[in-house]
Amino acid sequence: MARTKAQLSAGVRLADYLTVGYLAMRCPVGKVRDALALHDAQSQRQRGLPHEVLVYFVLAMVLYASVAYEEVLQLVIEGLRPLLGDDRLAQTVVSKGAISQARAKVGAAPLKTLYQNQVQPHGPIGMAGVWYKGLRLMAIDGSTLDMPDEAANADRFGYPTSSRGSAAFPQLRFVAMAECGTHTLCYAEMGPYEQGERTLAVPVMAHADATMLVTADRNFYSYAFWQQGLATGARLLFRLSSVLKLPREEVLADGSYLSTVYASAQDRKKGRDGVRVRVIEYTLDGIPDAEPRYRLATNWMDPTEAPALELAALYHQRWTIESSLDELKTHLADRQVVLRSKRPELVEQEFYALLLVHAAVRHLMTEAAAQTGQAAEDLSFTHAIRVLHRR
DSSP states (O other): OOOOOOOOTTSOOHHHHHHHHHHHHHSOHHHHHHHHHHTTOSOOSSSSOOHHHHHHHHHHHHHTTTSOHHHHHHHHHHHHHHHHTOGGGGGOOOOHHHHHHHHHHHOSHHHHHHHHHHOOOOOOTTOTTTEETTEEEEEEEEEEEEOOOOHHHHHHHOOOEETTEEOSSOEEEEEEEEETTTTEEEEEEEEETTSOHHHHHHHHHTTOOTTEEEEEOGGGOOHHHHHHHHHTTOEEEEEOOTTSOOOOSEEOTTSOEEEEEOSSHHHHHHTOSOEEEEEEEEOOTTOTTOOSOEEEEESOOOTTTSOHHHHHHHHHHTTHHHHHHHIIIIIITOSSSSOOOSSHHHHHHHHHHHHHHHHHHHHHHHHHHHHHTOOGGGSOHHHHHHHHHHO
16 A cells, blocks of 8 residues: 655744754854765765755754655755855756765765764753752663665664564664763764663763763673773763672772772682772662662762762763663654664665754753753753754
């Protein structure tokens, strides 16, 4: 049965053109052109769509996830005409297949460069949830995204497997570091489904520095990864597995204690290359589905500067990254299959566009919160998207 192409409800509105303008404000035309030139992906001829228009098209197709490509392109062209000063764009009519071919000429590299250059932690000083004792709160975590079930996508990214066989759609895996107070996903690294989160987290952790307190769940802990985190100068707060041996070597005034971690049982036996950590153990009474015991490790050794009770509360703020991932997959995409590109290079391109648009929405929310004295994490992401669509 032939499918009816989705269209913008009630036709294109002025607000839709202003939405494209907002995306262009967050990713300025000059920056887009620089990214294209860096990867030798700028337009080679006057005829056809300028490649900077295609970059904004990919951003807009993320924000209008259920609208047909042709409609999104016309929206982008009309929204960019005042910025590009090219009235010839108004006469452009391009098919869906031609759009995909043109996207392939642009490639994923310019979008990745834009993401890496434009998306950074941005929570202002004094905003609730962004800082602790002068350190920016960050959280590392990972997730997966579905894409169309095409042979090329399956070959590049692979399927999740289970006892019942493979899943219906190929998936990519990614890891990012979120700014807890603004939910902005920074420094993301992606790969095929079979690539582990620990592997992807290595280049993500490389972006940490001494201005940050970085939290991570127990699945990310390893001796080598902890050492990498220490080398960045950041404060670390990781949850640890209950099977890791952590003898109480010195109990501190706040109930936390000092212990030593090793790379292997053999190193522990010989007392070789041990790393001192401070351990915080606690329970959550009266919380449904809480685990019997939580155990955290930190390199912040002074219990007076960072009391155990405060660090335990901070660790649970890392769950804001779960909200960010939900925003990507549920509220922003608003479709069962998050990504809709049918070729691997376009999947990667769309992935970075998804992160860029999510960051643009989060910037809008942070600016609004700063003007009203609120915390950005207290505002509604869904409402922010509606504001972009309407106003």
